[in-house]
Amino acid sequence: MKIKVCVGSSCHLKGAPAVITAFQEAISRQPSEHAELELGGCFCQDHCQEGVVVRVDGRLYTNVTPDMAESLLKEGVEPGE
Numbered sequence: 001m002k003i004k005v006c007v008g009s010s011c012h013l014k015g016a017p018a019v020i021t022a023f024q025e026a027i028s029r030q031p032s033e034h035a036e037l038e039l040g041g042c043f044c045q046d047h048c049q050e051g052v053v054v055r056v057d058g059r060l061y062t063n064v065t066p067d068m069a070e071s072l073l074k075e076g077v078e079p080g081e
């Protein structure tokens with residue numbers, strides 16, 4: 001599972017660093033069988049008005065806040081639940 005947080009200037013100003021920290025913490029709480037989780041940054045996704053923008057396995061999520069990290073992670077790890 002690949003999580004990419006937009007680190008473009010608009011998303012950065014809207015709190016991307018805090019979102020990245022929240023994902024790091026959420027990932028550290030995951031059981032080890034989900035070790036294939038990959039967290040990284042990406043360039044502007046052309047949704048600057050809706051930042052912070054996050055892609056989870058290519059799916060685009062907008063207006064992401066730190067408190068959404070845990071649920072986005074669960075959604076990706078356990079699709080459909």
Ligand code: FES
Nearest residue numbers: 006008011045047
């Ligand atoms: S800066 Fe994140 S979508 Fe443009």
